[in-house]
Amino acid sequence: MSASQTTAAGGGSIERMLTRPLLAASFLIAVTVLAYLPVIRGGGFIWDDDAYVTANPLLRSASGLQDIWTKVGPRQGGTPQYYPLVFSVFWAQKHLWQDRPLGYHLFNVLMHALSAVLVWRILRRLRVPGALLAAAIFALHPVHVESVAWVTELKNVQSCLFYLLALLCYLRFLGLSESEVGTAVEYRRGCWPFFFMAVFLFLGALASKTVAATLPATILLILWWKTGRIRWQDILLTVPMLALGVGLGLLTAYLEAHVVGAQGRGWTLAPVERFLVAGRALWFYAGKLIWPGGLTFIYPRWEVSQAVWWQYLFPLAALAVMAALWSARKRIGRGPLAAVLFFAGTLFPRLSRS
Numbered sequence: 001m002s003a004s005q006t007t008a009a010g011g012g013s014i015e016r017m018l019t020r021p022l023l024a025a026s027f028l029i030a031v032t033v034l035a036y037l038p039v040i041r042g043g044g045f046i047w048d049d050d051a052y053v054t055a056n057p058l059l060r061s062a063s064g065l066q067d068i069w070t071k072v073g074p075r076q077g078g079t080p081q082y083y084p085l086v087f088s089v090f091w092a093q094k095h096l097w098q099d100r101p102l103g104y105h106l107f108n109v110l111m112h113a114l115s116a117v118l119v120w121r122i123l124r125r126l127r128v129p130g131a132l133l134a135a136a137i138f139a140l141h142p143v144h145v146e147s148v149a150w151v152t153e154l155k156n157v158q159s160c161l162f163y164l165l166a167l168l169c170y171l172r173f174l175g176l177s178e179s180e181v182g183t184a185v186e187y188r189r190g191c192w193p194f195f196f197m198a199v200f201l202f203l204g205a206l207a208s209k210t211v212a213a214t215l216p217a218t219i220l221l222i223l224w225w226k227t228g229r230i231r232w233q234d235i236l237l238t239v240p241m242l243a244l245g246v247g248l249g250l251l252t253a254y255l256e257a258h259v260v261g262a263q264g265r266g267w268t269l270a271p272v273e274r275f276l277v278a279g280r281a282l283w284f285y286a287g288k289l290i291w292p293g294g295l296t297f298i299y300p301r302w303e304v305s306q307a308v309w310w311q312y313l314f315p316l317a318a319l320a321v322m323a324a325l326w327s328a329r330k331r332i333g334r335g336p337l338a339a340v341l342f343f344a345g346t347l348f349p350r351l352s353r354s
Contacts, residue, residue, distance in 0.1 A: 024132055025117045032113035032139040036105075039149040043105045047297075051080070052152045053104070058087065059094040073255060082255055085207035086155045104151045111157045112148045113139060118164035125171055126222070142292040155209040162205035163212045169198035170219055195237070202241050210252040211349045213245030218342060225338035249349065273304045279315020282344060318344070 033040070045054055058064035058079065068087045071078030079087050089107075097103035116139035123131035138144075147156035173194035205212035216238035224230050269277065280302060288295065305311065322344075325337035 021121075024120060027132075028116045028120060028135055028139055029110075029113040031136060032116055033109060035140050036109045036112075036148060039105050040102065040109060043149055044101050045099075045151060047150070047152070049151045052087075053090050053094065054099050056087075056090070056094075059091045065091050072251075081155075082251060083155050083208055083210075085204055086158055086209070089154065089158065101151065104154075105149070108148050108151065108154055108157050111154075111161050112144065115157070115161045115164055118161070118168060122164065122168055122171065125168070126226070141289070142295060143288055146295070146297065159205045159209035159212050162201050162208060163215055166198045166201035166205060166215060167218065169194045169201060171222075173198060174223070199240050199244075203244055206244060206248045210245070210248045211346075213249045213349060214345050216241040216245060217345050221338055221341055221345070225334045228334065269304065270306070272306050275315055276304050276306070276311045277302065279318050280311070281350070282318045282347065283314055285347060286343070 050056075053059065056079075058067055058077075065088060067077050068079060068091065069084045072082050074080055093104055093107065116135045119138045120131050120135035123134055128134065147153040173191050175191065202212065202215055205215070219238055219241075220230050220234060223234055322337065322340060325332075325340060329337055
């Protein structure tokens with residue numbers, strides 16, 4: 001056997017090894033923990049970790065745990081944001097390791113690693129090429145560092161984990177499958193326990209952070225990508241999730257405006273200005289995914305003006321990209337457009353409050 005054949009055989013063996021669930025999952029968890037070792041070893045508490053964790057009186061007693069779920073807003077004796085599942089986890093951690101940051105950081109890192117494993121499993125189920133590589137990029141991408149390394153941002157990591165679990169259960173419920181050749185997709189709804197589990201996990205995602213409310217739209221988008229159509233029964237099946245997402249989303253919007261203080265001149269934009277900010281934000285976040293340089297907690301505020309012509313180029317360019325992908329869907333497939341719509345749709349809760 002030649003050297004090139006030996007190399008190819010070795011590479012194929014590694015590839016086959018990493019497609020095995022246990023080995024692939026172990027690989028993703030290992031690389032994630034290794035990447036975040038500096039945080040695990042030396043990370044401390046920062047910024048508002050005191051208000052949310054170390055100095056939060058609700059985390060000290062059983063009555064505090066009850067208040068986390070039954071009271072909304074600090075004035076009523078509740079938490080600053082109504083994410084009761086996050087603060088319940090903080091409550092448990094507070095009793096496990098008090099104010100020692102190691103446990104909090106390790107918990108965040110492991111949850112992020114499990115999310116990477118779920119990304120791999122979902123992409124494998126959808127037969128997306130390079131699923132393991134995509135999951136590894138998800139695990140190690142610098143844009144996640146803020147959420148994983150900052151104790152208070154457990155809400156992002158935990159919501160992501162429940163979101164992915166709910167999506168995986170829903171895909172099991174649909175029974176989506178794709179043959180090795182061709183594009184025909186058959187799906188069935190024969191596993192109702194997976195449906196109810198998906199709704200329950202989705203509620204867990206919303207109770208961690210309501211940005212997860214986009215999951216019903218994601219499910220319909222996947223169905224369109226794989227089948228080329230969305231049936232009325234497909235829409236009806238997402239109604240329970242949609243109702244939960246809208247209800248808790250409106251509650252979050254109210255709390256941010258009237259409790260957190262996200263109102264006033266700096267938060268009031270005309271519809272056209274929101275359109276301009278949303279279009280620019282899409283390109284901004286896409287740019288950070290491609291080249292994650294200059295990452296920071298808070299970015300300088302953009303000066304938005306309806307009178308500046310070039311600011312309209314951002315949203316118009318985004319719409320042009322979507323239109324071009326729609327026109328080319330028969331030649332290149334529906335996947336690229338579905339990916340762009342998923343990216344924009346996932347950002348929508350944030351863009352709509354810009």
